[in-house]
Amino acid sequence: MAIVLGPNQYGKAEVRVVAVDRSTPRHTLVDLNVSSALRGDFSAAHLTGDNAHVLTTDAQKNTVFAFARDGISSPEAFGIRLAAHFAGSYPWISGARVALESYGWDRIAVGGQPHDHAFRRAGAEVRTAVVTADDAQLHVVAGLTDLVVLKSTGSEFWGFPRDAYTTLAETRERILATAVTARWRYTSTDLDWHGVYDTVRTTMLEAFASTHSLALQQTLHAMGTAVLETVPEVAEVRLSMPNKHHFLQDLSAFGLDNPDVVYHADDRPYGLIEGAVLRDDVPPAEVAWQGTPGFV
Numbered sequence: 001m002a003i004v005l006g007p008n009q010y011g012k013a014e015v016r017v018v019a020v021d022r023s024t025p026r027h028t029l030v031d032l033n034v035s036s037a038l039r040g041d042f043s044a045a046h047l048t049g050d051n052a053h054v055l056t057t058d059a060q061k062n063t064v065f066a067f068a069r070d071g072i073s074s075p076e077a078f079g080i081r082l083a084a085h086f087a088g089s090y091p092w093i094s095g096a097r098v099a100l101e102s103y104g105w106d107r108i109a110v111g112g113q114p115h116d117h118a119f120r121r122a123g124a125e126v127r128t129a130v131v132t133a134d135d136a137q138l139h140v141v142a143g144l145t146d147l148v149v150l151k152s153t154g155s156e157f158w159g160f161p162r163d164a165y166t167t168l169a170e171t172r173e174r175i176l177a178t179a180v181t182a183r184w185r186y187t188s189t190d191l192d193w194h195g196v197y198d199t200v201r202t203t204m205l206e207a208f209a210s211t212h213s214l215a216l217q218q219t220l221h222a223m224g225t226a227v228l229e230t231v232p233e234v235a236e237v238r239l240s241m242p243n244k245h246h247f248l249q250d251l252s253a254f255g256l257d258n259p260d261v262v263y264h265a266d267d268r269p270y271g272l273i274e275g276a277v278l279r280d281d282v283p284p285a286e287v288a289w290q291g292t293p294g295f296v
């Protein structure tokens with residue numbers, strides 16, 4: 001038996017970089033969390049501690065800050081620039097993965113007017129991008145997490161089998177709520193990144209709102225399908241959607257009825273509905289998804 005070194009990668013995780021565009025009195029902010037990981041021949045460092053091939057994680061962090069000096073137009077474009085740079089920096093580096101989270105900031109309104117340089121963190125929602133450089137090919141997977149949505153009607157759930165442990169009542173009227181995690185893979189590396197991101201996000205929201213839901217699974221499929229129908233440059237959408245249960249509260253102890261008015265928002269356990277919707281005529285690119293946590 002021989003013991004061999006298996007797959008490995010290394011990099012700097014969670015570089016928090018904030019870039020302020022002060023070119024006009026109306027400042028803009030970009031707030032990113034950037035993680036880089038390099039792949040290639042680093043066996044000497046692992047086997048003997050010879051660091052001749054190790055582009056330090058400290059240098060990777062410095063590169064993120066240095067590149068930010070030129071401004072950050074979008075997470076995707078910044079990720080492409082970094083991944084291409086790292087992947088091309090030394091012959092023994094065969095690939096790079098750059099994952100970015102973008103945190104939104106809204107302007108504080110003062111006297112009803114959005115302020116020029118005072119901001120409030122937007123909700124929990126985070127925009128994400130992962131750029132993978134592999135064999136000189138670039139892959140871009142964009143996404144979002146924690147997009148919390150709720151429909152107060154237009155959701156039913158019935159027709160499921162009833163085994164010995166099924167107690168859930170069938171319902172023709174329920175609240176449907178979820179926190180969407182979505183990732184989608186582009187077939188292009190040259191897009192209007194903000195425009196196409198907004199289109200995908202809006203399309204998912206519209207599909208959630210306008211689908212009369214017979215199951216969260218059906219809503220998930222409708223959201224993914226709508227994105228593929230609307231944006232030709234998206235090859236595949238992966239969605240993870242917790243079913244944030246809202247149970248009708250029994251008020252009978254107080255002599256009160258409850259005609260779909262008062263609910264208990266339960267936080268756990270929750271149903272977890274996950275799925276991918278893809279075009280069957282686009283070749284898969286599993287490398288683009290490597291390192292993505294969980295299903296998405």
Ligand SMILES: O=c1[nH]c(=O)c2[nH]c(=O)[nH]c2[nH]1
Pocket residue numbers: 157168214215216217243271
């Ligand atoms: O939309 C739903 N899908 C399920 O699979 C499920 N299971 C459950 O208990 N409630 C629901 N709701």
